[in-house]
Amino acid sequence: MPPTPQPKDDAEHQALLDSMDTYYTKKPFKRPEWKARRNKNIKQMVSEAQRREASVLATQNNSGASTPLPTDGATTPQPSMAQAAQNLSTLVLERNLAKGAGGGSSGPGSTNLTFALGPAVTYTNIESAPSLQTKKHYCDITGLPSRYTDPKTKLRYHNSEIFGVIRTFPQGTPDQYLAARGANVVLKAFPHMAQESAPA
Amino acid sequence: MTITSTHRILEERSRPSPAFIESLQHPAIHPAPEWPFQGHKPAQPSGWKDSAATPTESAIVIDCGSSTLKAGWSFDKKPRFLIPPLLAKYKDRKYNKYCAFVGYDTYADATTRGQIRNAFESFTSVPVNWDVMEGVLDYTFLKLGVDSEGSIARPILMTEPVANLGYTRRMMNEMLFEGYGAPSVTYGLDSLFSYRYNRGTSGLVISSGHAATHVIPVLSGKPQLHSCARLNWGGAQAQEYLQKLLKLKYPNFPSKLYMEHMESLLKRFAYVSKDYQAEIANYLDWNGLEAGNDIVVQYPFTEQVIVEKSAEEIARQEERKKESGRRLQEQAAKMRLDKLIKKEQDLEYYESVLQQLRDAPTKKEQKRILDDEEFKDETALERQIRDLKQKITKARNKDLGNQADEETLEEQLNKFPLLEVPDDQLDEDGIKEKRHQRLMRSGVEARIRAKLEKERERARLAEEKRLDEEHRLTDRASWVAGRRAQRQGLLVKIKEQARAKADSSNRKGLASQQRMKTLANLASDGPKRKRRGGGDYDDDFGANDDDWGVYRTVAKEEGSDDEEPEPDPVAELLNIEKDLLQYDDNFTQNDTLEAQNDWKKSLMHAFIRGSLIPDDDSQRDFHQLHLNVERIRVPEVILQPSIAGVDQAGLVEIMEGIVMNRFHDPLQQKNLLRDIFFTGGNTLFKNFGERLKSEVVATLPSGYEINVRAASDPILDAWRGAASWWTGTPSSERATASVSRNEYLERGSEYIKEHDLGNAISPAYG
Numbered sequence: 007m008p009p010t011p012q013p014k015d016d017a018e019h020q021a022l023l024d025s026m027d028t029y030y031t032k033k034p035f036k037r038p039e040w041k042a043r044r045n046k047n048i049k050q051m052v053s054e055a056q057r058r059e060a061s062v063l064a065t066q067n068n069s070g071a072s073t074p075l076p077t078d079g080a081t082t083p084q085p086s087m088a089q090a091a092q093n094l095s096t097l098v099l100e101r102n103l104a105k106g107a108g109g110g111s112s113g114p115g116s117t118n119l120t121f122a123l124g125p126a127v128t129y130t131n132i133e134s135a136p137s138l139q140t141k142k143h144y145c146d147i148t149g150l151p152s153r154y155t156d157p158k159t160k161l162r163y164h165n166s167e168i169f170g171v172i173r174t175f176p177q178g179t180p181d182q183y184l185a186a187r188g189a190n191v192v193l194k195a196f197p198h199m200a201q202e203s204a205p206a
Numbered sequence: 207m208t209i210t211s212t213h214r215i216l217e218e219r220s221r222p223s224p225a226f227i228e229s230l231q232h233p234a235i236h237p238a239p240e241w242p243f244q245g246h247k248p249a250q251p252s253g254w255k256d257s258a259a260t261p262t263e264s265a266i267v268i269d270c271g272s273s274t275l276k277a278g279w280s281f282d283k284k285p286r287f288l289i290p291p292l293l294a295k296y297k298d299r300k301y302n303k304y305c306a307f308v309g310y311d312t313y314a315d316a317t318t319r320g321q322i323r324n325a326f327e328s329f330t331s332v333p334v335n336w337d338v339m340e341g342v343l344d345y346t347f348l349k350l351g352v353d354s355e356g357s358i359a360r361p362i363l364m365t366e367p368v369a370n371l372g373y374t375r376r377m378m379n380e381m382l383f384e385g386y387g388a389p390s391v392t393y394g395l396d397s398l399f400s401y402r403y404n405r406g407t408s409g410l411v412i413s414s415g416h417a418a419t420h421v422i423p424v425l426s427g428k429p430q431l432h433s434c435a436r437l438n439w440g441g442a443q444a445q446e447y448l449q450k451l452l453k454l455k456y457p458n459f460p461s462k463l464y465m466e467h468m469e470s471l472l473k474r475f476a477y478v479s480k481d482y483q484a485e486i487a488n489y490l491d492w493n494g495l496e497a498g499n500d501i502v503v504q505y506p507f508t509e510q511v512i513v514e515k516s517a518e519e520i521a522r523q524e525e526r527k528k529e530s531g532r533r534l535q536e537q538a539a540k541m542r543l544d545k546l547i548k549k550e551q552d553l554e555y556y557e558s559v560l561q562q563l564r565d566a567p568t569k570k571e572q573k574r575i576l577d578d579e580e581f582k583d584e585t586a587l588e589r590q591i592r593d594l595k596q597k598i599t600k601a602r603n604k605d606l607g608n609q610a611d612e613e614t615l616e617e618q619l620n621k622f623p624l625l626e627v628p629d630d631q632l633d634e635d636g637i638k639e640k641r642h643q644r645l646m647r648s649g650v651e652a653r654i655r656a657k658l659e660k661e662r663e664r665a666r667l668a669e670e671k672r673l674d675e676e677h678r679l680t681d682r683a684s685w686v687a688g689r690r691a692q693r694q695g696l697l698v699k700i701k702e703q704a705r706a707k708a709d710s711s712n713r714k715g716l717a718s719q720q721r722m723k724t725l726a727n728l729a730s731d732g733p734k735r736k737r738r739g740g741g742d743y744d745d746d747f748g749a750n751d752d753d754w755g756v757y758r759t760v761a762k763e764e765g766s767d768d769e770e771p772e773p774d775p776v777a778e779l780l781n782i783e784k785d786l787l788q789y790d791d792n793f794t795q796n797d798t799l800e801a802q803n804d805w806k807k808s809l810m811h812a813f814i815r816g817s818l819i820p821d822d823d824s825q826r827d828f829h830q831l832h833l834n835v836e837r838i839r840v841p842e843v844i845l846q847p848s849i850a851g852v853d854q855a856g857l858v859e860i861m862e863g864i865v866m867n868r869f870h871d872p873l874q875q876k877n878l879l880r881d882i883f884f885t886g887g888n889t890l891f892k893n894f895g896e897r898l899k900s901e902v903v904a905t906l907p908s909g910y911e912i913n914v915r916a917a918s919d920p921i922l923d924a925w926r927g928a929a930s931w932w933t934g935t936p937s938s939e940r941a942t943a944s945v946s947r948n949e950y951l952e953r954g955s956e957y958i959k960e961h962d963l964g965n966a967i968s969p970a971y972g
Contacts, residue, residue: 023314025246029295029306033344035358040385042336043377048327051334051373058372127431127966129332129369132420134435134863137855141848142483148813149451149835151487167809173708179457186450188851 239470251351273416357387396924403927409881
């Protein structure tokens with residue numbers, strides 16, 4: 007059972023590789039002078055977008071450009087929205103959105119109008135909020151339903167047998183299990199604190 | 207495994223049926239996943255030629271997914287190429303040239319696999335590695351046969367992530383317009399294209415792809431993007447989670463578990479449980495395992511060959527062994543004989559010396575002879591001769607095989623004649639000899655005492671046994687009760703020992719801390735006192751014999767002192783269980799500690815090794831993965847993200863939140879729920895729709911008509927929808943959605959147009 011259907015012959019394999027290699031293939035449709043710009047990861051992009059977003063909002067709030075809102079007695083969502091976007095607190099945002107939608111007259115037209123001026127849809131704020139439902143607990147080892155938590159390792163376990171297994175784990179293993187559930191404790195060193203605590 | 211419970215360690219689980227045990231002899235074994243290498247795929251230039259007739263009407267349609275990029279022409283029925291957005295670019299040292307492989311080609315061999323880079327940020331649907339993306343697009347256009355100078359010369363229709371980031375869009379626009387000279391570019395959302403292709407107008411679109419799950423409400427053909435939501439869970443996260451689980455389940459697994467292999471395992475074996483809570487609870491039970499819950503995946507292995515020896519060979523080996531044994535025996539015998547001869551010669555010599563000594567005329571002569579032989583006096587010489595004689599007879603007897611009857615201890619007692627003689631009748635040597643004999647005699651007496659002691663102990667034990675027997679015969683019930691109580695006591699003892707052992711290895715445990723305290727006390731010089739005032743301070747440690755016991759309490763090793771070792775409770779337990787098995791009808795083989803701790807019957811065994819497979823330690827089993835709970839545990843995460851530690855609401859909770867909280871018009875709510883539509887590769891799990899429906903019905907208030915349907919092809923429909931949109935829309939209308947080259951040059955690289963199948967413009971990005 008070889009993992010890949012590999013050609014037996016080296017030369018044959020090299021020929022296959024050569025047939026697939028695109029490095030030296032002519033690409034007439036491409037402009038040779040063009041070069042891709044710097045890569046940015048999502049974190050960088052999001053923080054840049056947020057800075058821009060905040061400045062746009064600030065301008066809107068100060069200039070009065072955002073005043074004409076159809077207010078029929080409902081509170082305007084704008085200020086708290088700006089806060090929410092800046093705090094990156096999606097939960098707050100969602101609640102406010104719900105309030106705004108509830109207060110405004112219903113119908114697609116009006117909701118669109120309400121949000122056309124805010125930071126409508128951004129990569130960060132469409133992320134759904136944490137669950138408000140009670141979480142069901144499952145055994146960290148076997149995945150079976152669990153009613154118990156080991157006070158020492160904080161692992162959840164299904165029955166006494168699994169508990170026995172937990173207690174035989176070498177150091178570090180419980181942490182790996184916790185990490186799979188996102189419940190592990192991550193210690194971070196803060197450089198400025200390290201400096202402070204260093205002897206003078 | 208340590209023993210942690212004195213009660214039943216296992217619940218009694220239903221036993222496998224005989225048919226199942228039979229089937230275990232030939233378990234269904236699935237082959238290990240393979241790399242998704244697909245061989246060389248030639249380019250298809252026919253599409254380019256076909257498009258040449260109507261260059262502005264024929265677009266290159268690219269569904270830019272983070273798992274696979276699908277590319278083809280707008281007039282095609284399905285995408286021509288599926289390309290994972292991967293690039294392996296490196297310098298081949300052997301041939302001294304650069305290589306670039308794209309898509310499935312990157313899986314060609316170990317070298318190319320090692321150089322794979324993904325265009326997308328891992329676990330997101332956002333492209334971030336633009337050089338990789340460039341390589342992938344190069345490859346795409348090459349395969350599509352694009353053949354024009356300085357520009358691809360055809361419009362591009364491409365999908366982008368929901369709520370795409372400004373920088374990403376700018377980079378893509380720059381690349382398409384400036385790098386490839388595209389005449390126009392249109393962006394849309396894959397899920398909306400898929401929905402359109404499946405003739406949806408109003409409904410809730412759920413798109414669960416490789417890196418994320420989106421819920422987008424659509425009303426009258428218009429996406430309500432302000433109410434959309436993203437759950438950070440998709441196929442990639444599921445693969446990683448499965449990988450984590452398997453690594454924890456098999457910490458010493460000999461093969462590496464690659465993400466691509468996890469993908470294959472999930473596709474083949476995972477499914478969404480119709481009722482998770484009920485199904486998972488009994489997943490590892492025998493009837494569950496019998497129903498095929500356990501999937502065996504066999505990774506390649508080499509069986510350790512044990513060479514069978516023929517009977518002849520074994521016999522020869524045996525012979526050789528015997529032969530060498532005999533030779534050794536002969537050598538030993540010869541050596542013994544040599545020694546014996548030497549001793550006899552010695553004896554002869556010393557006897558002659560003794561004779562000379564006796565014949566010597568003068569004391570001086572006698573002294574000279576003794577000095578020469580380094581003897582103190584005549585008795586010493588005589589003793590030497592006597593010893594030699596004894597040794598010779600002993601050796602002779604041994605050689606001849608007849609055991610010399612050892613003197614009994616009582617006989618030895620009579621061998622100290624001097625003790626009877628009063629001191630005043632002895633000379634100085636005699637007194638010395640008498641003292642020596644007294645010493646010897648007391649030793650012999652001690653041995654006699656010990657022997658008696660032993661005999662008495664033996665008698666006591668025999669008596670005890672007899673009484674026990676009698677007890678059993680007269681009153682069996684109370685005898686059994688007694689044994690059971692003993693057994694219980696031993697179990698507690700075993701447990702305590704295990705705990706003490708665990709405690710001693712735990713530095714923070716009470717026992718360890720006590721020990722450290724004691725050590726610290728011992729090390730310090732007693733209570734501190736001012737040296738100046740008082741004289742010598744003596745803590746009088748050791749004045750009391752019990753003081754020394756402190757060293758016993760700090761000793762870590764068991765039995766390091768000369769105390770009598772405690773009897774092993776486990777061995778004792780075995781004896782008692784043997785008795786109980788014999789005489790107690792209510793105590794069966796299943797009740798023994800051994801049976802209860804039987805690894806093969808344990809839950810962990812069912813989890814890790816599936817069902818009872820006879821040969822547990824073979825290489826074959828060592829190279830096996832057993833997928834059981836994971837099969838439903840991993841797909842369940844989308845509904846309960848907390849399982850995998852994702853701090854977000856589950857899919858159904860998100861849907862409920864959107865429908866009930868973001869829309870307040872009952873008509874809109876009704877319209878959304880009437881058509882719940884799901885698409886994307888992560889929805890391909892069996893029972894996905896069924897479970898989704900039952901969950902939605904259970905969560906939402908009654909009175910809504912709820913329909914759940916899947917895309918006709920959850921993976922390719924987005925591309926098909928995009929292509930059909932292009933061909934089915936007049937160019938004037940398309941222009942309101944597309945950005946032309948002129949518009950790009952005029953408005954900048956982040957400019958897009960809002961349309962019913964694409965992203966909304968947000969002020970911050972516009």
